[in-house]
Amino acid sequence: MRAAHTPLTRASEVPYETLCQFLYQEARLLDQRKFGQWNDLFAEGGMYWIPLEEDQEDPLNHLSLAYEDSMMRQVRINRLNHDRAWSQKPRSRTSHTVSAIVVEAVCEVSNQLIVGSAFTMAEWRSFGLRTFAGLYTHTLRVTDGRLQIVEKRVDLIDSSEAFEPIEVFI
Amino acid sequence: MDIQQLIREDEVHRDVYVSEDVFALEMDRIFGTAWIYVGHDSQIPDPGDYWTTRIGLESVVMARGKRDEINVFYNRCPHKGARIAADGCGHTKGLFRCPYHAWTFNLDGTLKGVPYLDGYENTRFDMADPRFSLKKVARVASYRGFVFASLSETAADFESFIAGIKSSLDNFCDRAPNGTVSVAGGVFRVVQRSNWKIFFENLNDTGHPIATHESSYRAARQYADEELGGELPFELHIIDGNGAPPKFWSDLDLHAFDFGHSYMTAIFNAPDDPLSQAYFASLSAKVGEDRAKEILGVNRHNTIIYPSCSPHTSFQQWRVIRPLSVDRTLVEIFTFRLDGAPEELLQRTFTYSNVVNSPSSIVMTDDVHVYAECQKGLATQGGDWVSQHRNAGQDLPFSGADGGEIGVGTSELPIRNQFRAWREYMTSDVAETIPLQSSEP
Numbered sequence: 001m002r003a004a005h006t007p008l009t010r011a012s013e014v015p016y017e018t019l020c021q022f023l024y025q026e027a028r029l030l031d032q033r034k035f036g037q038w039n040d041l042f043a044e045g046g047m048y049w050i051p052l053e054e055d056q057e058d059p060l061n062h063l064s065l066a067y068e069d070s071m072m073r074q075v076r077i078n079r080l081n082h083d084r085a086w087s088q089k090p091r092s093r094t095s096h097t098v099s100a101i102v103v104e105a106v107c108e109v110s111n112q113l114i115v116g117s118a119f120t121m122a123e124w125r126s127f128g129l130r131t132f133a134g135l136y137t138h139t140l141r142v143t144d145g146r147l148q149i150v151e152k153r154v155d156l157i158d159s160s161e162a163f164e165p166i167e168v169f170i
Numbered sequence: 171m172d173i174q175q176l177i178r179e180d181e182v183h184r185d186v187y188v189s190e191d192v193f194a195l196e197m198d199r200i201f202g203t204a205w206i207y208v209g210h211d212s213q214i215p216d217p218g219d220y221w222t223t224r225i226g227l228e229s230v231v232m233a234r235g236k237r238d239e240i241n242v243f244y245n246r247c248p249h250k251g252a253r254i255a256a257d258g259c260g261h262t263k264g265l266f267r268c269p270y271h272a273w274t275f276n277l278d279g280t281l282k283g284v285p286y287l288d289g290y291e292n293t294r295f296d297m298a299d300p301r302f303s304l305k306k307v308a309r310v311a312s313y314r315g316f317v318f319a320s321l322s323e324t325a326a327d328f329e330s331f332i333a334g335i336k337s338s339l340d341n342f343c344d345r346a347p348n349g350t351v352s353v354a355g356g357v358f359r360v361v362q363r364s365n366w367k368i369f370f371e372n373l374n375d376t377g378h379p380i381a382t383h384e385s386s387y388r389a390a391r392q393y394a395d396e397e398l399g400g401e402l403p404f405e406l407h408i409i410d411g412n413g414a415p416p417k418f419w420s421d422l423d424l425h426a427f428d429f430g431h432s433y434m435t436a437i438f439n440a441p442d443d444p445l446s447q448a449y450f451a452s453l454s455a456k457v458g459e460d461r462a463k464e465i466l467g468v469n470r471h472n473t474i475i476y477p478s479c480s481p482h483t484s485f486q487q488w489r490v491i492r493p494l495s496v497d498r499t500l501v502e503i504f505t506f507r508l509d510g511a512p513e514e515l516l517q518r519t520f521t522y523s524n525v526v527n528s529p530s531s532i533v534m535t536d537d538v539h540v541y542a543e544c545q546k547g548l549a550t551q552g553g554d555w556v557s558q559h560r561n562a563g564q565d566l567p568f569s570g571a572d573g574g575e576i577g578v579g580t581s582e583l584p585i586r587n588q589f590r591a592w593r594e595y596m597t598s599d600v601a602e603t604i605p606l607q608s609s610e611p
């Protein structure tokens with residue numbers, strides 16, 4: 001995805017509007033079930049992470065609701081697209097709202113930015129409508145003139161609650 | 171109709187899953203008498219540590235006392251009834267204090283202090299009367315750190331309850347170089363829209379993976395074929411396992427024991443990689459190579475300790491099943507560290523659990539879905555009886571060390587066995603007649 005017309009070079013020079021557009025586009029790809037394109041937004045080795053605890057620092061030495069590399073994301077996508085994904089009949093429909101986008105840090109050396117935002121995701125399933133809410137923390141890198149996701153961290157405000165299965169990406 | 175009429179040797183009446191009256195009776199006769207898993211002693215290592223959980227529909231607190239003993243009491247203040255401890259883990263310094271009027275209690279639950287004590291002079295209130303202390307559950311017992319409690323003074327003793335399935339608890343702990351395990355990494359909690367027994371039946375039901383989990387094992391294989399030349403890394407190997415051919419499943423063994431317990435032999439072998447070798451070395455260093463081989467040779471998939479929990483001995487998972495209502499069940503998943511094993515082994519345990527047991531597992535979601543479909547279907551007028559006929563009458567007594575009965579891997583033995591225990595619990599008291607929601611014409 002090319003969010004700006006001119007290729008990006010420095011993390012510190014990415015216009016705020018470009019960052020907003022990137023996060024909105026990312027959410028929209030999920031809502032449109034364009035999962036493959038969504039997965040392509042990640043940098044090589046990029047991770048999708050939903051911690052289990054508030055302020056969880058470590059994805060390896062603790063359980064996480066999800067901690068997925070490109071392989072596990074793609075397997076999830078393959079399943080969502082499979083005919084016999086029983087629990088996806090009818091399939092999930094989602095609507096994301098992303099707001100309060102702030103640049104939290106810029107690192108010149110790694111050419112990365114950390115962007116915080118608030119989100120809600122409404123999801124309709126066979127058992128009705130439910131809502132997820134929380135904070136996103138995107139670690140973004142400028143590579144090949146565009147933004148890539150190094151890590152998408154999803155902190156649900158009820159992360160340690162009991163859940164019914166979560167199937168799509170939040 | 172009475173309880174006896176809800177159960178035949180090879181089928182059960184749908185009311186056992188959908189009747190509110192049956193559920194209420196279960197809370198009384200099963201969860202009110204059986205040995206129910208409360209927690210592990212590593213969750214409360216020091217005096218003042220506590221863990222709040224449930225036995226049936228009762229809120230209870232497991233607390234470490236001053237003399238290091240473990241107490242389990244009802245979470246109910248004897249004054250006006252407020253719960254004295256919030257859900258989950260916590261620590262208190264020396265005493266529990268009720269948040270409402272500040273009555274205080276020692277760590278063993280006995281009443282310690284009451285504000286405005288002079289107001290109780292010449293009343294029937296008595297500090298020493300146990301009814302003004304936190305009420306202890308009838309019996310508490312533990313085996314290798316796993317704490318169980320029974321709300322009944324008179325039901326079966328813990329030794330007889332656990333005897334058949336003890337070998338799984340032993341293997342769970344023997345796998346640790348130090349011989350002990352400890353809870354680590356947090357708790358997954360999943361809500362199911364189905365009766366608690368449906369989950370138990372599924373745990374040793376090898377007839378379901380090929381059908382239920384097709385979307386996830388195909389997704390894993392697709393990735394392996396497209397990206398990895400057919401090779402399956404650890405995570406994909408786990409998901410792919412459900413797609414094994416029918417013969418694989420029937421070649422497994424199922425073992426069933428008194429009180430509804432059972433286990434199935436393993437579907438995964440430990441990977442042979444540097445981490446597994448380092449772990450084997452750490453175990454051998456403590457117990458010797460032969461013993462280490464013997465311990466790891468006991469390779470089991472789900473063990474069932476009916477009616478409250480299910481350990482997975484070779485991946486250090488422990489699922490706790492808490493009925494919420496006739497059609498709602500909470501499953502809590504704990505992971506354990508093998509004390510003395512390399513720390514990276516615990517990371518692998520977490521990886522396994524993230525894939526298989528997390529609320530966002532791409533495997534479990536189809537299980538939870540079909541359970542809910544059963545619950546919906548059973549509420550219809552489409553038939554009163556639920557089949558348990560697969561390999562009925564073909565299970566055999568097992569002459570090996572554990573005893574019990576043995577069946578081919580695809581037998582519905584564990585399910586029939588659970589209902590034998592269910593019937594015993596449910597009819598152990600006076601044979602009471604209860605109104606049923608549905609009846610045959």
Ligand code: FES
Nearest residue numbers: 247249250268271
């Ligand atoms: S309810 Fe506990 S002190 Fe009053």
Ligand SMILES: [Fe+2]
Nearest residue numbers: 378379382537
């Ligand atoms: Fe399953």
